[in-house]
Amino acid sequence: xxxxxxxxxxxxxxxxxxxxxxxxxxxxxxxxxxxxxxxxxxxxxxxxxxxxxxxxxxxxxxxxxxxxxxxxxxxxxxxxxxxxxxxxxxxxxxxxxxxxxxxxxxxxxx
Amino acid sequence: xxxxxxxxxxxxxxxxxxxxxxxxxxxxxxxxxxxxxxxxxxxxxxxxxxxxxxxxxxxxxxxxxxxxxxxxxxxxxxxxxxxxxxxxxxxxxxxxxxxxxxxxxxxxxxxx
Numbered sequence: 237x238x239x240x241x242x243x244x245x246x247x248x249x250x251x252x253x254x255x256x257x258x259x260x261x262x263x264x265x266x267x268x269x270x271x272x273x274x275x276x277x278x279x280x281x282x283x284x285x286x287x288x289x290x291x292x293x294x295x296x297x298x299x300x301x302x303x304x305x306x307x308x309x310x311x312x313x314x315x316x317x318x319x320x321x322x323x324x325x326x327x328x329x330x331x332x333x334x335x336x337x338x339x340x341x342x343x344x345x346x
Numbered sequence: 347x348x349x350x351x352x353x354x355x356x357x358x359x360x361x362x363x364x365x366x367x368x369x370x371x372x373x374x375x376x377x378x379x380x381x382x383x384x385x386x387x388x389x390x391x392x393x394x395x396x397x398x399x400x401x402x403x404x405x406x407x408x409x410x411x412x413x414x415x416x417x418x419x420x421x422x423x424x425x426x427x428x429x430x431x432x433x434x435x436x437x438x439x440x441x442x443x444x445x446x447x448x449x450x451x452x453x454x455x456x457x458x
Contacts, residue, residue: 269446277434277452284446322389326445332378332395333405334447339389 239263242323242337250345254294254311257340259323261304265335266328268299268306273320273339282308282321310342318344348373352437352450359427359457367422367453369437377439379420380447381412384434396420432457 241260249255259268270282283290285299285306294314299306306323320341324334349372359365371377381393392405394412402412409428413421420437437450 267445271449277436277454279436279438279449279452281446281448324390324447332380332397332403332445333392336389336391 239327239335240323240325240337242340244340245338246341246343248343248345249310249313251313251315253313254309255313256310257308257321257323257342259306259325259337261306261325263304264328265301265304265325268297268323268325269334270297270306270308271322271324272317273322275319279322313344315344315346318342348439348448350437350439350448350450352435352453354453355451356454357456359455361429361457362426365422365424365427365431365455367435367437367455369420369422369450371418371420371439374418374439374441376417377441378445379414380438380440381420381422382436382438382449383408384436384452386433388433390436393422427457429457431455 239262243258267286269284272280283297289298294311296309320339322339323337351370353368379396382390383393384390394402394404396402396414399414399417410424434452434454436452438447440447
């Protein structure tokens with residue numbers, strides 16, 4: 237079965253609001269990355285976490301390997317935050333391969 | 347600063363025709379290199395990775411092959427395209443001590 241379950245699959249926010257995306261893992265992961273894919277298809281690396289929490293501007297991400305989940309929080313959403321967000325995790329027993337979530341399509345409305 | 351360049355930006359090809367996609371990394375020595383494929387509206391599927399010149403590991407079999415002829419170059423190819431090869435191909439690089447991946451802008455492939 238799927239080792240990475242990402243939710244929600246789609247999300248609509250008004251500018252200035254916030255929400256959280258989540259990835260649950262069904263196997264032990266040693267690190268997670270979060271990406272934003274923009275309308276041109278480019279993937280931007282937002283975070284790499286082996287544990288704990290990182291923050292960058294209006295984005296904050298947490299990785300809890302013990303409880304097998306990671307979250308990406310967006311606050312004060314802006315129009316340029318629109319896109320598809322993916323989490324991708326490294327399994328503890330795997331090298332050079334990432335397991336990807338199915339993505340969250342985020343639409344920011346004025 | 348590191349830069350990653352993919353070519354071509356887009357291709358329209360006939361079923362049964364050959365394909366070659368390229369990826370070049372500048373500003374980073376001995377990077378780990380990766381090829382990914384993405385169906386329209388779908389998630390990413392890792393195809394190949396390479397940790398050194400001349401060595402390529404396959405992750406999934408999609409009637410594609412990859413080669414790393416130089417430290418900074420990664421090539422994806424096939425002799426005979428299938429309709430199912432249509433999609434978006436992305437090249438990425440990472441460094442062993444911190445496997446944060448950085449992607450190129452991708453190549454959109456349409457097989458007709």
